[in-house]
Structure formats: C-alpha cells, structure tokens
Amino acid sequence: QVQLEESGGGSVQAGGSLRLSCAASGRTFSTYTMSWFRQAPGKEREFVAAITRTGGSTYYKDSVKGRFTISRDNAKNTLYLQMNSLKPEDTAVYYCAARDGLVMVTTIPGYDYWGQGTQVTVSS
Numbered sequence: 802q803v804q805l806e807e808s809g810g811g812s813v814q815a816g817g818s819l820r821l822s823c824a825a826s827g828r829t830f831s832t833y834t835m836s837w838f839r840q841a842p843g844k845e846r847e848f849v850a851a852i853t854r855t856g857g858s859t860y861y862k863d864s865v866k867g868r869f870t871i872s873r874d875n876a877k878n879t880l881y882l883q884m885n886s887l888k889p890e891d892t893a894v895y896y897c898a899a900r901d902g903l904v905m906v907t908t909i910p911g912y913d914y915w916g917q918g919t920q921v922t923v924s925s
Contacts, residue, residue, distance in 0.1 A: 803827040803914050805897050810919030817887050817923070823880040823897030823916055831855070831875040834900040836912065837882045839893035839921075846896070848907035850882060860905050865891075887923045894918040 809821040821837070836851040850871035851860045859871050870883040880897050898912035906912075 803830065803833060803899050805899060805914055805916035807895065807897055807916045807919040810895060810921045812922040812924065813887055815888055815923055815925050818883070818885045819887065819921060821882040821884065821895055821897075821919060821921070823882075825878045825880070825899070830873075830878040832901070833914075834902055834905055835871075835873060835880045836898045836900070836905070836907075837871060837880075838896045838898055838909070839891075840896070840918075841890075841893040844893075846909060849895070851905035851907065852880070853905060854903070858905070860907075862907075884921070887921075889923045889925045892921060892923050894920050 804826045806824045831854055834853055837849040838846050839849050840846040849862050852871045852873055856873045868886045872881045896918045897916045899914040900912045
C-alpha cells in the first residue's frame with residue numbers, strides 16, 4: 802500500500818502559478834503510475850495529468866496542456882504539478898492518485914490509492 806498527502810494549494814489571481822506536491826509513504830513510490838485529478842464544486846472528479854513510473858512519459862487533459870507540468874522525484878517519493886497561467890475554471894480540489902500498473906489511464910476506477918486533496922482557488 803501507499804499513503805498519499807497533497808500540499809501546495811492556495812488562492813491566486815488569474816494568470817498566477819502554484820506548485821502542488823504529493824508526498825508518498827509506504828510501498829516503493831517508483832512502482833506506481835501517478836496522476837492528478839481535480840473536482841470543482843458541483844462537478845464530477847476529472848483527470849488532469851498522468852506520469853509513468855520512471856517519469857519518461859506524461860499525458861494531459863487538453864485544457865491544461867502547455868500550462869501544467871506533471872513531474873516526479875522518485876528519490877524523494879514526491880509527485881508534483883506545476884500550474885502556470887491559472888484560470889478561474891481551474892478552481893477545484895486537486896487529488897493525487899496512484900495506480901499499480903504500467904499504463905497511464907484517465908479513469909477514476911483505474912487508480913488504487915488517493916490522497917485527501919488540496920484546494921486551489923483562482924480569482925478573476
């Protein structure tokens with residue numbers, strides 16, 4: 802098993818930046834494919850970005866391409882999401898998720914472990 806804890810959320814104005822972190826503990830972090838999801842008020846949780854075990858490949862939701870960057874540091878057991886050019890529609894609770902598999906997937910059932918989430922609020 803792995804335990805996940807997000808941090809780095811906060812309130813920013815449109816156009817600003819934030820970097821989210823997800824600290825993992827328990828089973829070896831590098832054995833998991835990792836992703837970020839988000840859930841806005843009144844909406845379903847949605848996929849944002851994924852990264853393979855080694856960090857060699859990434860995949861993004863279309864609306865965040867070119868603005869968000871997912872990365873990981875396996876030596877530090879930490880996943881990151883650098884968010885630039887933030888928009889009010891990026892406002893949501895952001896969750897990191899771990900998948901015990903090789904393939905990046907974008908569906909919630911595809912992930913085995915979840916963090917508690919961190920709030921990101923972008924004002925116009």
